[in-house]
Amino acid sequence: xxxxxxxxxxxxxxxxxxxxxxxxxxxxxxxxxxxxxxxxxxxxxxxxxxxxxxxxxxxxxxxxxxxxxxxxxxxxxxxxxxxxxxxxxxxxxxxxxxxxxxxxxxxxxxxxxxxxxxxxxxxxxxxxxxxxxxxxxxxxxxxxxxxxxxxxxxxxxxxxxxxxxxxxxxxxxxxxxxxxxxxxxxxxxxxxxxxxxxxxxxxxxxxxxxxxxxxxxxxxxxxxxxxxxx
Amino acid sequence: xxxxxxxxxxxxxxxxxxxxxxxxxxxxxxxxxxxxxxxxxxxxxxxxxxxxxxxxxxxxxxxxxxxxxxxxxxxxxxxxxxxxxxxxxxxxxxxxxxxxxxxxxxxxxxxxxxxxxxxxxxxxxxxxxxxxxxxxxxxxxxxxxxxxxxxxxxxxxxxxxxxxxxxxxxxxxxxxxxxxxxxxxxxxxxxxxxxxxxxxxxxxxxxxxxxxxxxxxxxxxxxxxxxxxxxxxxxxxxxxxxxxxxxxxxxxxxxxxxxxxxxxxxxxxxxxxxxxxxxxxxxxxxxxxxxxxxxxxxxxxxxxxxxxxxxxxxxxxxxxxxxxxxxxxxxxxxxxxxxxxxxxxxxxxxxxxxxxxxxxxxxxxxxxxxxxxxxxxxxxxxxxxxxxxxxxxxxxxxxxxxxxxxxxxxxxxxxxxxxxxxxxxxxxxxxxxxxxxxxxxxxxxxxxxxxxxxxxxxxxxxxxxxxxxxxxx
Numbered sequence: 001x002x003x004x005x006x007x008x009x010x011x012x013x014x015x016x017x018x019x020x021x022x023x024x025x026x027x028x029x030x031x032x033x034x035x036x037x038x039x040x041x042x043x044x045x046x047x048x049x050x051x052x053x054x055x056x057x058x059x060x061x062x063x064x065x066x067x068x069x070x071x072x073x074x075x076x077x078x079x080x081x082x083x084x085x086x087x088x089x090x091x092x093x094x095x096x097x098x099x100x101x102x103x104x105x106x107x108x109x110x111x112x113x114x115x116x117x118x119x120x121x122x123x124x125x126x127x128x129x130x131x132x133x134x135x136x137x138x139x140x141x142x143x144x145x146x147x148x149x150x151x152x153x154x155x156x157x158x159x160x161x162x163x164x165x166x167x168x169x170x171x172x173x174x175x176x177x178x179x180x181x182x183x184x185x186x187x188x189x190x191x192x193x194x195x196x197x198x199x200x201x202x203x204x205x206x207x208x209x210x211x212x213x214x215x216x217x218x219x220x221x222x223x224x225x226x227x228x229x230x
Numbered sequence: 231x232x233x234x235x236x237x238x239x240x241x242x243x244x245x246x247x248x249x250x251x252x253x254x255x256x257x258x259x260x261x262x263x264x265x266x267x268x269x270x271x272x273x274x275x276x277x278x279x280x281x282x283x284x285x286x287x288x289x290x291x292x293x294x295x296x297x298x299x300x301x302x303x304x305x306x307x308x309x310x311x312x313x314x315x316x317x318x319x320x321x322x323x324x325x326x327x328x329x330x331x332x333x334x335x336x337x338x339x340x341x342x343x344x345x346x347x348x349x350x351x352x353x354x355x356x357x358x359x360x361x362x363x364x365x366x367x368x369x370x371x372x373x374x375x376x377x378x379x380x381x382x383x384x385x386x387x388x389x390x391x392x393x394x395x396x397x398x399x400x401x402x403x404x405x406x407x408x409x410x411x412x413x414x415x416x417x418x419x420x421x422x423x424x425x426x427x428x429x430x431x432x433x434x435x436x437x438x439x440x441x442x443x444x445x446x447x448x449x450x451x452x453x454x455x456x457x458x459x460x461x462x463x464x465x466x467x468x469x470x471x472x473x474x475x476x477x478x479x480x481x482x483x484x485x486x487x488x489x490x491x492x493x494x495x496x497x498x499x500x501x502x503x504x505x506x507x508x509x510x511x512x513x514x515x516x517x518x519x520x521x522x523x524x525x526x527x528x529x530x531x532x533x534x535x536x537x538x539x540x541x542x543x544x545x546x547x548x549x550x551x552x553x554x555x556x557x558x559x560x561x562x563x564x565x566x567x568x569x570x571x572x573x574x575x576x577x578x579x580x581x582x583x584x585x586x587x588x589x590x591x592x593x594x595x596x597x598x599x600x601x602x603x604x605x606x607x608x609x610x611x612x613x614x615x616x617x618x619x620x621x622x623x624x625x626x627x628x629x630x631x632x633x634x635x636x637x638x639x640x641x642x643x644x645x646x647x648x649x650x651x652x653x654x655x656x657x658x659x660x661x662x663x664x665x666x667x668x669x670x671x672x673x674x675x676x677x678x679x680x681x682x683x684x685x686x687x688x689x690x691x692x693x694x695x696x697x698x699x700x701x702x703x
Contacts, residue, residue, distance in 0.1 A: 066673035135523035
């Protein structure tokens with residue numbers, strides 16, 4: 001008898017936890033993306049900090065104007081040479097640490113603009129094409145940007161990405177996965193003007209595409225598993 | 231006595247027997263009880279579970295319904311916003327057509343442009359398959375671009391006969407859309423649900439989508455709009471000016487790449503692109519970690535684009551060396567007198583914007599982009615599509631305006647840095663030689679462009695710094 005009750009209570013526990021599990025899944029669908037990546041920024045305020053430090057130590061003689069010009073770069077190189085760092089004129093994490101300043105993007109600057117376009121693009125790239133070759137990932141971001149330019153689609157990156165039924169990875173919530181560094185690089189390349197599809201507005205995976213309409217579009221190039229079309 | 235004893239024994243025996251039967255009975259009873267109890271407990275537990283499930287389901291269901299209602303409300307609000315904007319657009323177009331006063335027309339056209347633009351935002355946020363509504367989105371976007379272009383034209387001139395004719399055609403299309411949308415609004419008023427009615431699993435257009443895509447069935451013709459403004463059909467179909475030469479074979483392209491990437495372990499053919507540019511596409515294995523996707527134009531055999539992620543690791547190349555690498559790469563690919571006009575470093579990659587020059591004038595429309603990886607010291611990204619789209623030997627005549635004549639037009643709180651001559655693309659199809667003046671104000675960097683012929687300020691660009699950019703020049 002006691003044994004039976006034990007069994008039953010175990011079964012009950014299992015079932016209750018299953019129910020709880022269902023609840024949990026529902027809730028997790030709303031989890032946002034944590035931003036734990038991308039700190040390599042040098043805003044005007046940060047440049048001013050760098051210039052002030054370099055000036056105090058005698059590496060820099062120019063004005064503290066927040067502009068990373070040739071003089072500032074030379075001063076950074078001078079600093080790097082003296083401190084046994086890679087001499088590239090860039091204030092990366094190591095150089096910043098050696099100067100005793102923090103490069104985290106939060107706080108200090110007032111003129112810096114958020115990279116929400118880049119973040120959104122990286123998210124759609126990661127959600128739609130994380131298994132694809134690098135060029136295939138650039139191509140996805142390029143299609144989004146081509147849609148922004150096209151009359152037939154919304155005129156902002158957010159408008160294009162969140163247009164209902166435009167991307168399956170947005171409909172099923174994969175858009176909220178945290179993108180990796182490759183996705184960021186691909187998004188950055190597309191923002192800088194790279195477009196391996198030369199203006200394509202559509203792409204589909206021929207193995208899984210269900211819409212008959214999409215097959216009627218003129219194919220331009222196949223990259224990885226995706227067919228790109230106008 | 232013996233008898234009595236016997237009887238007693240018999241009784242005892244009987245009693246003993248009786249006791250055994252009772253025990254059996256008792257055992258059976260207690261078994262039954264146990265079964266009943268466990269059944270009752272099981273039933274009880276299941277009952278509790280069922281109620282729990284029921285309550286849980288009801289909560290989830292109520293919540294889902296609440297979400298659905300909220301979503302339906304957002305969609306309906308978007309629909310009514312679309313309806314209002316199309317009604318207003320129709321009204322503004324008819325006012326423009328029925329008036330001849332330029333000032334009034336300018337005002338109504340500007341308002342029409344705003345209505346069309348807001349209609350676009352509303353229509354694209356409705357839960358409809360983009361394939362079903364892209365003609366409608368295109369129409370409102372183009373109307374917005376066209377009407378704002380016309381209103382600019384009215385600053386100095388009047389509308390031509392062709393303009394009136396085009397406006398008339400547009401008005402008819404808008405009127406058709408307006409009728410269709412108003413019919414749908416009556417349906418919505420009678421209890422139609424956008425969510426229930428619009429989501430189709432088989433990608434078939436719902437009746438809601440059909441009411442928006444009046445142009446699919448070709449009842450009315452929607453004019454092809456060609457004008458010097460955003461979303462014009464002429465901009466989309468601009469010709470390729472810079473690509474010359476014979477059409478080469480796939481094997482020739484491969485040989486060229488093998489010569490070009492001398493250190494690559496292999497160059498493999500991947501695919502072909504047929505579209506605005508016809509290219510052969512190859513994969514170039516620079517190293518174990520670096521695979522490049524290279525597109526070679528079929529006409530002329532030029533490298534049009536390279537894309538590669540680039541290695542992550544310790545930088546072994548200086549920015550100066552990277553500049554040299556980028557410039558040499560451009561020269562090797564036939565870019566005439568290249569000059570670096572901008573560079574930007576992100577992570578381990580440096581992006582260089584390079585332009586050809588003609589008579590010392592920077593040609594911005596022919597921009598080439600090169601990405602150099604500082605770990606491998608190689609070119610991992612390249613884009614010369616703008617160059618091959620626009621580059622041609624231009625007749626660049628110098629105007630009379632001197633730097634000293636325009637520098638005074640920049641407010642005195644700006645610190646002027648350098649100036650140079652540049653050909654700048656303006657208004658989608660126009661190219662103008664300008665004096666480019668770089669200036670800073672309160673830590674922000676600006677570029678001013680003054681027309682080289684009349685000194686008119688054509689454009690001002692501001693350098694926007696983002697969280698991830700590292701300005702080097």
